[in-house]
Amino acid sequence: MQQQTELNDLELFPDGVRQVACGNCLREARDRLGFRFSMAFQPIVDVARGSVYAYEALVRGPDGEPAGSVLSKVNDGNRYYFDQAARVTAIRLASRLGIESHLSINFMPNAVYRPAACIRATMEAADIYGIDPSKLIFEVTEAEQISDRNHLRAIFDEYHERGLKCAIDDYGEGFAGLNHLIELEPDLVKIDLNLVRGVDSHPGRQAVIRSTALMCEEMGITLVAEGVETRAEYETLREFGITLFQGYWFAKPAFEALPEPRLP
Structure with a gap:
């Protein structure tokens, strides 16, 4: 049974970082984003084992509208709140649907201002909704323009320290290519569909x-x-x-x- 918890909209942690508490990420999405969204799920199949390795959570509108209808509303002012809320939404729905495989979540590295702080809501959500953190995979698309690759490496390092898996999506489409594999050391690489x-x-x-x-x-x-x-x-x-x-x-x-x- 899921834990029930009441959390303040924002918590002030000892390091002075104001962090969205996961219990309110959905309300943050409504109040600060001004729009609602949900998720669809698509399996990643392990044909050697004849089973589902993971389900990828794919953003959708509240009534199943395409991802573009949601992502077009994300901007510099709300990117952080959207990224946090998307993670919690994916975890909440995965719990409700009874996913026992890995859960793959897309994230926006440019929304992560400090890796150790910005992962707290995700870890809290996993605890509240009974999702094993070792089953979480965080995908970043290779095509996304990353201004500071050292920052992305810091995100991957922080996630690995917490037992989370990291993946590079759309490999073969973006600007970094082999450098991403060497510098980031991802757990998974997803070959771009155009290849x-x-x-x-x-x-x-x-x-x-x-x-x-x-x-x-x-x-x-x-x-x-x-x-x-x-x-x-x-x-x-x-x-x-x-x-x-x-x-x-x-x-x-x-x-x-x-x-x-x-x-x-």
């Missing part, structure tokens, strides 16, 4: 993904192929030793629900 699309008939994409799979194996990084939409794409990628997959061929995202995935 996956039509990979079964594209030798160039096959070569890039094959070399990425080998490199990640040697570095101890788990590789995920996302955006898989056809059996041919899946079978080609499976030949490269990839075992974690995400995409419409396995299951489409379900709004505030867990879709039943295809398990090859």
Whole structure:
């Protein structure tokens, strides 16, 4: 049973950092953001084990509207409150839906002003809603322009110290490439869907993904192929030793629900 707790809108911690308390993150979203949102969930399938490795929480409007309808309202003035509220919303819904696998949450590194302070609400939410923190994965897209890569490394280091996993999303699309793998040492890397699309008939994409799979194996990084939409794409990628997959061929995202995935 979930704990019930009453928390002030803002707590003043000993280090002087004012932090949104997780019990009020949803109210913060309403009062400070001026808009509501929810989440859809899409599975990441482990084909070697025939099970769901994780569910990714994907932001949606309050009635299931596309992510763009929500993200277009995020700006410099409300980014911190949105990022905090999105984490708590994902954890709250995951608990309600009974997710026992990993839970993957997208986050905005530019909203994290001090890693040790900004993770407190997330850890508190995990405790309140009975989610094991070691099951949490935090994804950052490689395409997001990070002005201070040392700051992102500090975030990853703080999360790793707390037993959380970190992932680079959309690998192969962004500006950093190999530097991100070397400098950030992520636990997981998700291959950009534009590399996956039509990979079964594209030798160039096959070569890039094959070399990425080998490199990640040697570095101890788990590789995920996302955006898989056809059996041919899946079978080609499976030949490269990839075992974690995400995409419409396995299951489409379900709004505030867990879709039943295809398990090859």
